[in-house]
Amino acid sequence: MSLRGLSPRFWVAAGIVAFVVLVGVLGPLILRTDPDTTVGGLYDKPQCCGKLLLGTDNEGQSVLINLVYGTRTSLIVGLIAGLIATAIGLFVGLVSGYRGGWIDDVLSAITNVGLAIPAIVVIILVSVSLPKRNIYTLAVVIGLTAWFWVARSVRAQSSSVREREHIDVAKLSGAGFWSILARDVLPYLLSYVVMAAVLQISSAILFESTLSLLGLGPGDATSLGTMLYWAIAWGSVRTGAWWAFVPPTLMLTLIVFGLLLLQSSLNEVFNPRLRRGRAARRRMVTQVTEPETVGAAGLLTGTEPR
Amino acid sequence: MGTLVDARNIRGVYYTGAKDVVAVDDVSIRVEEGEVLGLAGESGSGKTTLGSIISLIARPPLHVEQGTLEIDGKVQELGGDARIPRTWRGSVVSMLPQGAMNSISPTKRVRHLVWDVMRSHDRRISKEVALDRARERITALGLPVRVLDAYPHQLSGGMKQRVVTIISTLLNPRLLVADEPTSALDVSSQKILIEMLLEMLDQKFMSGVIFVTHDLPVLRTVATKIAVMYQGRVVESGPTQLMVDRPQHPYTKALMSSVLTPEPKYSKIRIEGMSGFDRTSFDAPAVIHS
Amino acid sequence: MIYDVSHLTKVFGRGRHQVRAVDDVSFELEEGQITTIVGESGSGKSTVARMLLGLLPITSGTLTFRGKDVTHLRDRAEYWRQVQAVFQDPFSSFNQFFTVGKLLNRSMKLVGKEAGQQRLEESLGHVGMDLEVLDRYPHQLSGGQRQRVMIARALMMRPALLIADEATSMLDASLRVNILNVLTDLRDSLGMTVLFITHDIGQACYLADRVLVMEHGKMVEQGPTDEVIFSPRHAYTKRLLADVPKLHSALELEQP
Structure with missing residues (x-):
């Protein structure tokens, strides 16, 4: 596909996502300060320039520094959890849809049960019972509870690819089960899987911040959600210290909005029909x-x- | 009987970005009152494009660069930015697109489609009047009236195609352009549809038909005249019998010789079809029989 | 006789929604002959093809290929070396992500590497194509070229039996004759047995040595081409033939 064919929407989305990634990756490298360092008093107002650009939080730490580290945490969790969920969902959906029969029945039943259980409840229960909560265990827990709908939609797609004649042709050529799955079914779903992964990443980021907001965030790192948790707990809303809660909220919105926009513009790229009629x-x-x-x-x- | 449709010098081009594709290249055709003109050709010959230009539904990426359409003495410019009066589409010329029978909404009953079609031309028409017209037509053509209450999936392929054909002429168009109406049907349903189409013409539900198809044997049973298209041009046209029995243009000859029907000679001989002909000879000037 | 199909039946669905797609069908294929199954849509002709290929489980009946019962084979590799197929749709029978070369190379597993390259050139030769086509993607080929590539793929195995399921019905008439001629050439030069499945009696008439007629899952008539097509006995065959439009009017008058 040529770059010229991409819509303005895609470029806006890509711009937002690139900006967020830059903040999360370069931010910590440029500022080079531990987010736990105290740089001022309780809720110091924003001032130009440097570390106090966005003021301080309830512990006198720089909101700006916390924000860039929090963004990084969100991205790491989102990426790991999103990839885990997509990978499991892809595998289960592929096998279930292509294979059919009793294996499909079993895998579909598991998927449906998984969809019926509210993921957030499971995540909360699991994270409470975890001996150690760091961003990686959190990401894994989120990933393990989020694959169900990927599985379901991949299953639908792969069972429709199964009806194509090229699958029969591959069988007649002597191709085995896994070879057909990887080379004849998967490529037809790839564009779809990329979009699903983007959605998974954004929902994992939201999950992580919800958990953190509830005080179940990672113990070892700042995240956008924990920033909000502390801001609420220390009455920043009541005292009018907007700089403590507006920046993480905006950053979260920006990440999720950027990813959703990216997904829908990718959809246009992959399904040109949507662009026309x-x-x-x-x-x-x-x-x-x-x-x-x-x-x-x-x-x-x-x-x-x- | 006079001339019903006179389409002149039509040129249709697909603007596809990289390069323009001339699909219809300066084609003129004529349909007399009460006749079926068969538009034959293989895929990519431009027959469907020509059909859609004549039925006034050309739209991007297809652009009509030039051409006029004369129906009942009224001349309509087609080229460039010509404005086509709303009243022409559907009520003067109606199009039955390929696969229409499979593209009607599966969740709506047939009568809903009838009502949609009638209403799009007359906002004030009542449901009853619209349905009465459809009922009348359906009865006149010997179909059961209950098809109006059926959902599309409850009808057989042949029945569905007959129903959409009737619906496409509810507005009494002067000309019906039917694109491959028989291609998806079994031979028996094909025969029934063709008989119905001729009956509709007899009863003046429309005054002329352009029948677009790749299927020459079908055309022989339905068409008064045949025009053969090749690479965007009409290479030969004339009365059906003449075209079938004594084709003149090399391309028409090649096309006719590729047709396989259950006739004794075909089980004995080997046919080379198009590869038995010199392709450069297909560029010979058009042969127009009057 | 190379293939014996006896009391073949396929039932789809369960209980009240049961459909007998193929109902007690029996026939034989003679070695080195082209046999055609003629039937309209829904007659069950393609279901027969898929069962013969082992792509669809059989409800009941037996298939015997060269004296061996092949009704329920666990490992079909050996079978598919001898029984190959070409399908209807020149678009969907290609994996659009594969070049022609990659498609053909897949068969190497069954053919063996050494013989493979030679077979590949040979197969493309049979369908009148040269090696340049190997680097092409399906969307770069015309419909007729695609079907010829598909035949070449099947020929890689040098099958004894080639099943062509509506292999020409999506092609223009001019290309169609071409493909049919490839099939007759294969019969004449390699002695290949062909089972050609079509809805078009015209093609059956041109191509077949024997014709089988199917209606609603049942085999209603079978025999040598001339007998079935020019003096049909079953009412369905008669009607089918009467309804087929002919190109020359004189013939129509001869039909009852």
């Missing part, structure tokens, strides 16, 4: 998508083509 097509009685016969029913109904 849009709403107009939905209004027509029929839904023909072959270029030469577009608007079948538009014609039957005499709807103005667009």
